[in-house]
Amino acid sequence: MENHKNNTQLQGTEKLIMEAAKKIFGRKGLDGARMQEIADEAGINKALVHYYFRSKDKLFEAVINETFLSFFPMVMSLMSNPSISLFQKIERFVDLYISLIQENPHIPGFMAQELSRGGADRVLDMFKDSGIKPEVFFQQIEQEIKTGTIVPVSPVHLIVNMISMCIFPFLARPLISGFLIRDRIDYDEFLEERKKELPKFIINSIKKK
Amino acid sequence: MENHKNNTQLQGTEKLIMEAAKKIFGRKGLDGARMQEIADEAGINKALVHYYFRSKDKLFEAVINETFLSFFPMVMSLMSNPSISLFQKIERFVDLYISLIQENPHIPGFMAQELSRGGADRVLDMFKDSGIKPEVFFQQIEQEIKTGTIVPVSPVHLIVNMISMCIFPFLARPLISGFLIRDRIDYDEFLEERKKELPKFIINSIKKK
DNA sequence: ATTTGTTTTAACCAAATGGTCAAATATAAA
DNA sequence: TTTATATTTGACCATTTGGTTAAAACAAAT
Numbered sequence: 510m511e512n513h514k515n516n517t518q519l520q521g522t523e524k525l526i527m528e529a530a531k532k533i534f535g536r537k538g539l540d541g542a543r544m545q546e547i548a549d550e551a552g553i554n555k556a557l558v559h560y561y562f563r564s565k566d567k568l569f570e571a572v573i574n575e576t577f578l579s580f581f582p583m584v585m586s587l588m589s590n591p592s593i594s595l596f597q598k599i600e601r602f603v604d605l606y607i608s609l610i611q612e613n614p615h616i617p618g619f620m621a622q623e624l625s626r627g628g629a630d631r632v633l634d635m636f637k638d639s640g641i642k643p644e645v646f647f648q649q650i651e652q653e654i655k656t657g658t659i660v661p662v663s664p665v666h667l668i669v670n671m672i673s674m675c676i677f678p679f680l681a682r683p684l685i686s687g688f689l690i691r692d693r694i695d696y697d698e699f700l701e702e703r704k705k706e707l708p709k710f711i712i713n714s715i716k717k718k
Numbered sequence: 719m720e721n722h723k724n725n726t727q728l729q730g731t732e733k734l735i736m737e738a739a740k741k742i743f744g745r746k747g748l749d750g751a752r753m754q755e756i757a758d759e760a761g762i763n764k765a766l767v768h769y770y771f772r773s774k775d776k777l778f779e780a781v782i783n784e785t786f787l788s789f790f791p792m793v794m795s796l797m798s799n800p801s802i803s804l805f806q807k808i809e810r811f812v813d814l815y816i817s818l819i820q821e822n823p824h825i826p827g828f829m830a831q832e833l834s835r836g837g838a839d840r841v842l843d844m845f846k847d848s849g850i851k852p853e854v855f856f857q858q859i860e861q862e863i864k865t866g867t868i869v870p871v872s873p874v875h876l877i878v879n880m881i882s883m884c885i886f887p888f889l890a891r892p893l894i895s896g897f898l899i900r901d902r903i904d905y906d907e908f909l910e911e912r913k914k915e916l917p918k919f920i921i922n923s924i925k926k927k
Numbered sequence: 928a929t930t931t932g933t934t935t936t937a938a939c940c941a942a943a944t945g946g947t948c949a950a951a952t953a954t955a956a957a
Numbered sequence: 958t959t960t961a962t963a964t965t966t967g968a969c970c971a972t973t974t975g976g977t978t979a980a981a982a983c984a985a986a987t
Contacts, residue, residue, distance in 0.1 A: 522934080538834070540749035544975060554936050559976060618834035624889050625747070625827035633896045644900075660922070665901060665908075666915045669894060673886035674879050680833050680889075685878060687842045691853075692874060699874070706875045713869070714923030731964080753945060763966050768946060934983070944973080953964070 523561050525551040530572050535615030538622040539569050576619055577635055580609065589645040595653050596716075598646070599671070600708040606675040607704050611697075617679035643668070659715040667715070674707055732770050734760040739781050744824030747831040748778050785828055786844055789818065798854040804862050805925075807855070808880070809917040815884040816913050820906075826888035852877070868924040876924070883916055 529550035533542045544565055548555040562568035587593070587601055610616050647664040654661050678685060678700075686696055694702075738759035742751045753774055757764040771777035796802070796810055819825050832841070856873040863870050887894060887909075895905055903911075 536834075538747055538749060538831070540747060543973090555975090556937085556977080557935060560934075563976095565975065621830035621834045621889060622747070624892065625745075625830045630892070633893065647900075662919070663911065663915060665894075666912060666919070669887055669890075670883050670916075670919060672890070673882045677882035677886045678878055680830060681878075681881070683833065683839070684841060685874075687845065691856075702872065703875060706872060707879075710871070710875070710879060710923050714919050718927060752943090754943095764945090765947080765967085766965060769964075772946095774945065928987105930985100930987075932983105932985085934981105936979105936981075938978090938980105940975105940977075942974090942976100945971095947970075948968090949966105950968100951964100951966075953962105955960100955962080957958100957960070 522551075522553060522557060525553065526558055526561055526568070527572065527575065530568055531576065531613075531615045531619070534569060534572055534622070535617075535619040538618075539565070572619070573623065574635075576613070576616060579613065580616065581635065583609065585643075589642050591645050591649065595649050595659070596712055598649075599711050602671060603675060603707045603711075604704050606672075607700055607707075610676070610679055611700060614679075617676060617682075620676065621680055657717060660717050662715050667711075671711060674710075678703065731760075731762060731766060734762065735767055735770055735777070736781065736784065739777055740785065740822075740824045740828070743778060743781055743831070744826075744828040747827075748774070781828070782832065782841075783844075785822070785825060786841060788822065789825065790844065792818065794852075798851050800854050800858065804858050804868070805921055807858075808920050811880060812884060812916045812920075813913050815881075816909055816916075819885070819888050820909060823888075826885060829885065830889055866926060869926050871924050876920075880920060883919075887912065 526547065529547045530542075533547045533550055536542075537546075542565075544558055545555050547568075548558050551558070558568065562571060584602065584605060587605060588598065590598075593601070646668065650659070650662070650664040650667065653659045682696060685699070735756065738756045739751075742756045742759055745751075746755075751774075753767055754764050756777075757767050760767075767777065771780060793811065793814060796814060797807065799807075802810070855877065859868070859871065859873040859876060862868045891905060894908070
């Protein structure tokens with residue numbers, strides 16, 4: 510029997526299954542995905558998937574854990590680091606977020622599937638367990654407002670704005686591509702542009718001049 | 719036999735099925751939804767669903783059509799109306815978008831499900847068929863940049879930003895609620911706040927001072 | 928080489944599910 | 958009241974699918 514608790518360093522067959530599952534679940538969701546399809550993608554027998562992960566639900570849960578654990582810690586440790594200035598934080602946040610998703614293309618689809626079901630409780634739990642405190646970021650904003658560096662903004666709306674503008678373009682990728690044809694630029698180019706445009710857009714909005 | 723092409727004014731049983739389907743599909747997606755569940759939600763026999771809509775896929779497609787047809791025309795006729803000023807347009811866009819989704823809560827989940835599959839082609843087709851031209855909005859932006867009213871911004875990024883910040887909060891609703899607890903405000907309050915905050919945030923960012 | 932335990936596979940199963948159909952019921956026309 | 962037509966239903970079917978299992982293949986230790 511293997512150690513099924515150590516999700517961070519999977520090897521061999523187990524790793525194959527995880528990667529295949531990320532791809533298929535991200536593309537088709539929990540219900541749309543077929544165990545057979547995941548097995549095929551991993552190049553192994555279907556029974557092996559059950560051998561390692563017991564059930565479809567367990568596998569899905571494992572994928573959720575790996576996905577969000579590869580995600581939140583980095584982003585959130587940045588946000589709750591009090592020694593980084595607000596503007597720097599915004600710049601790094603956008604870059605980190607977009608880069609992270611570029612490297613893990615399954616995340617947006619996966620996130621959407623997971624959120625549009627009831628599954629956000631699980632994500633919220635992971636938040637709490639991670640010991641991360643968005644308060645640091647919120648307080649930093651309130652501080653800058655008092656100092657007069659930025660105009661008054663609701664911290665919650667600001668963070669929601671930032672996350673929205675980072676994630677949603679990945680979800681709406683095919684739609685946006687339709688728009689982009691006009692400008693004859695491809696999607697990756699669009700994302701690189703975005704890494705520069707977005708921080709400017711955000712900072713421009715809150716910076717007092 | 720009824721007229722199955724007139725999707726805009728359904729009545730009786732057919733309407734019941736449509737409303738039930740919107741709810742269930744929006745909540746669980748095409749694959750997650752069960753025909754039986756839709757029938758139950760509508761309070762009718764399962765065979766009736768097939769009687770009116772033939773197959774699950776056809777029903778899903780019908781829901782897509784109704785959903786997006788209730789959506790794009792209004793938003794897009796606003797955006798491509800050249801007699802409304804850019805700033806007014808932004809204000810009305812945000813208000814219209816959020817209100818529309820508030821009244822049709824199934825839209826975000828439904829949209830996410832549809833986008834995270836391949837189904838964006840269909841949406842793009844509806845775009846083209848609707849005879850709507852986002853060019854008007856784009857040109858308006860470029861015009862205001864020349865005039866010097868706003869700072870130089872990429873029109874595509876701007877519209878993507880606007881749509882992102884309107885839609886994503888609905889998708890991430892359960893997550894955001896987690897944040898909001900801190901401020902002791904509920905979600906509807908948050909949305910009303912947002913209708914005021916968002917236009918300010920956007921205009922603030924592009925307005926030249 | 929034999930034993931012991933682990934990994935992998937093919938064949939199989941029970942349950943769920945989309946879809947069909949013939950019969951029943953309501954509706955309207957003659 | 959008939960007759961014809963549209964609507965609704967319960968029973969049924971074929972297929973798909975998650976999951977099981979017994980046996981084969983493999984690896985490691987004695």
